Amino acid sequence: MDPSYALSFKLNGRQVKQEVSPRTSLADMLRNQMGLTATHIGCEQGACGACNVVVDGKTVRSCLIFAIQMEGAEIETSQGFEGDPLMATLRENFANRNALQCGFCTGGMLLAARDLIKTTPKPNREEIREHISGNFCRCTGYEAIVDAIWKTAHEALDLEGEK
């Protein structure tokens, strides 16, 4: 059986401890040990984006990082962002625009969208399409996702406190 090692890090704003096997990916730890199941595993190869999480302020693939590397890190998952108005608006617009069907890509897609609006506050459709091209969606054909992100970025959202 696998050995396990103690680990301490910040997760969605709270300091936590975990014991992990060296071979456990960050995605597997979040899902299987911490119940954060909105971080989905679609390929374990870094290709699909469903497992995106934010580590130390940067969006990364949690399937391509070993959990044991996370000592001292700050991790946010798509289930975090409590009180984040941008994430709240994205969620609302994704649901209203039907920018998700099965919902499996959604957590990763929301993080990609949030990243884009943080760095490019008023992206055009091409920039949105380019930016979310690291996230695979099999259901929507992407247009509704582009619409929802565009609307979030361009319409009546006061993000000044956010920036």
Add this chain to the structure above:
Amino acid sequence: MKPHLFQYIRAESTQAAIALLEEFGEDAQILAGGQSLVPTMALRMANPETLIDISAIAELQTIELSDGVLTIGAGCRYVDVLNSDLVAKSAPLLCQAIPYIAHDAIRNRGTIGGSLALADPASELPACMLALDAVIIVESKDGQRKIPAGDFFQGTYFTDLAENELLVAIEMPEIASNQIHKFYEISRRSGDYAISGGAFVLTHEDGCIADARLAYFAVSDCAVLATKAGEALVGNSLSSEIIETVSDIAAGEIEFFADLYNGEAMKKQLTKVLTRRMLTKIHDGMN
């Protein structure tokens, strides 16, 4: 798709990492950004017994310019290089190239050193190193070796890096005022491996090309410099005739390797088109 069990060691310094490499020898592998290694381990195609994690070593993550030489630590992530004003000013080729590497989330984690040490023939950075005439700095308990990029990349996933050596930095000359950096690749989807890609560094004097380093990737067994094509440019201005000739020479001198979707003829055709388009863009930019 779960990797073998391995021993994980986080190295706190370059010296510690080198000592660990010495201690564990061929059973150990360096974990930098992990964006290629981790999926390969998940497929159990790479099965190191020990992983030496160098991602926390701050001294490998510096970017410095001194005496006209830009030094980038091997542990710098793509995103750090992309966002570095110093790199933008002194080696714009890299800032042109990095947006083509996979996608955002990968660029936020993958490292320069990791890409170079892996030497994937489809990877953008080895070609940039060739074009920039960069030097790869590797270190072992016996000290540092400085290896010209042209000698470092030796084949598919094959470099001059010895088992006990750590890739620590790359050095490249700062761009001169009469130099042009140009990067471009043709791929089917954004972020995909290219069908053909080019990294060019051109030096011009009095409207003529004085030196041309035309490097290509995703076309052969490793990144390759089209030296004959480069020589053919020297002494010429970028007329459409010379561009056509040079494109033909480049397509003629490279030994093309097929990939899953594109045969050698395809690689050759696209290399020719790519060369022409890049040189034309450079010409348009000069005027």
Add this chain to the structure above:
Amino acid sequence: MSGPYENTERHTQFVGQDKPRRNAVRHAHGRGKFVDDIVLANMAHIAFFRSPYAHAEIISIDVEEARNLLGVVDVFTAADITDICTPWVGKLDHFPGLRSPEQLPLANGRARWNGEPVVAVVAETRAIAEDALELIDVEWQELPAIVGIDNSRSADGPLVHPEYDSNVAFVMELTAGDSKDAFANADVIVEDTLELGRQTGLTLEPRSIIADFDPSLRKLTAYHSTQTPYQMQDIFTRHFNLSEENVRVISPDVGGSFGMKLHVYGEEMAAVAASIRIGRPVKFIADRMESFLSDIHLREHKVHARMALTKDGDILAMQVDDATGIGPFSVYPRTSAMEGNQALRLMGAPYKMPHYDGKLTVLFQNKAPTCQYRAVGHPIGVTTTEHLVDLAAKKLNMDPFEIRRRNVTTQDMYPLKTAGGYILERLSHEECLDKLEKLMDYQALRAEQAELRERGIYRGIGIGAFIEITNPGPAFYGVGGARISSQDGCFMKLEPSGKIRIAVSVTEQGQGTETVMAQVAATYLGVDIDHVDVITGDTERTPYGGATWASRGAGIGGSTVMIAALALKENLLEIAAVILQGDASKFDIVDGEIIDIATKRSVISLSELGRIAYFRPDTLPADYHPQLSVTRHYVPQGTPFDFTNGVQASYLEVDVETGIVKLLDHWVVEDCGIILNRQLVDEQIRGGVVHGLGGILFEECLYSPEGQLMSATMADYLAPLANEMPDIHIAHCETPTNMTPLGAKGVGEAGTAAAGAVVLNAVNDALHPLDATLRTTPLTPERILTALGKI
């Protein structure tokens, strides 16, 4: 349609309301629950040793070392579970002559495709199970692999199944009129051979199951990412010798399915066998490589087709010879003959084509099995037909719109039977073509195309008409002998608070099934849609039915909910009449209130009615028993299917030096009858279009000549990403069907049906001045440059 609902007024009260799907809100907040999110106590994990060869005899299997690894719970081969699981065969009676050998969950004696599961390992973790796989030693005798279609068809080549005399699984021939005579007298004949590449489903959530067998009661609970829990309940019951009431299949959130999650797979059956063997829950989550290797593939066809026309451009006849490679087995229980069957029947289907000869040959190969997937057969039929129509238009120097207008079936012809044998109730081809021409501003695009061509820019416009098979009735699987229900059921109750809860047998995989069912219930009951809760995907909590596939959810499921709502409404009005000592026929329900029709005033709210009926029935007359819930079942009537129709167009640019295609625009005009929810319909179409675009430009399961799958990661199998996809413009016509009380048809296949065809036509239109024609898909840059003679 005849029957009790003939005169029911069609309401679309909640159509167009911009209310988000409740499950979309849930997913956006990370509150989805997929099979892999479920953890059961004492759960073990299963992994599979797979055949490294496309075709090989298993000489021996040594699992001792694997069995002894710490953390391994069980290791078994096919031979170890023959007493637990009975074999299956993918045959149906309405495909006479279809043959396929018996299958077990694991390869038995011989492996027939690269990736076929051979040995199962159950362990405490998936990682340990994978460790154990490396300790398994199988001795193989490699056999020649049958890979290509021609390879399989060759008369003296090696056989996939030595017990058969050839690699032919099934042959079907269709004839209408006299095509020989039509070709003999035709002014113009066009013909070509198309080779369509094999694709795979690539749902983002992979195939998943937790099989939880309780040996004390011999009760199986399966948490299963399937579209069709009732079918799986039946299959688990029969093949594991269980009692049907002891088998419960729960489909929680399903992360995409598209037909891929309809079929019986060895791995899921092995997981059930494992749970029965060890008496613990066993989880199988396919990893991405396993998905590529063992999910069903689709649409590998080689079609030789000819079309005969008059000099005026009237289509007289088609002759089609379609060969398709299905891998080593016809997939259970729906068979792998269905795709070819539908492809063959859809040839020429939008057009007045009196004469037709079609032949289908279904071939065994040593590749992953193929089976039904979104728009089953449509892309093959539509691509072939529309390619020939465009070839004919070019030859006749006719505009693509003109030739199609001339040939589409018209309003005066319905109902009609197509050359392929389908009965069409009423379609709207002419209206769709007119709408499309305006929507895309066709003439302006042609002008732009011509102008750019002068400057060496090659843009193309492609158009294609289609019909779409939806709402399959009992004549589909029932007559073939499959235990796949064509009826659906709905249970509906009034909660004491006046809210409505319904449980329905159609299922949700992201299409919006639950929302549409709530809309229908709300509309026909007269309550707010927010006051309707919908339960799906649990054989223990919902009536038995067919579930969701083949675009049957809205049309058939919706009709089921509609009649249940009408029945419950009748009951509620009667209860109100009893309470108020009034006349039920004078009452109606509006916004959750019983109103007096004459005064339009509320006489009692549903919440008050609920309070009295549930908690104070003592205030009601003696021996009065209010019926506060109903169950209704609905059987589709009339023709075997309800057909929809539509037309699509693509505008694109081909880089003739690199072979890269840039999609600029895409249009769809389609007619799915009554539209229940415009946004959901449009997004079904868009998603479907992108499946088609993926298939025509990117997606291909590449096998080596030895039968090794080479595109088995998401880096190597190219699927559509956002950057390469265009915005998709959609318009509708609405021709209701009279086959269902609701008037709605399906829409899930429409986008996929013709998207590839119009891109092929657009690429060939772009390259026409260069005298190049593409006929092999996907349209890779290499294939385009080869056609252009550049490489």
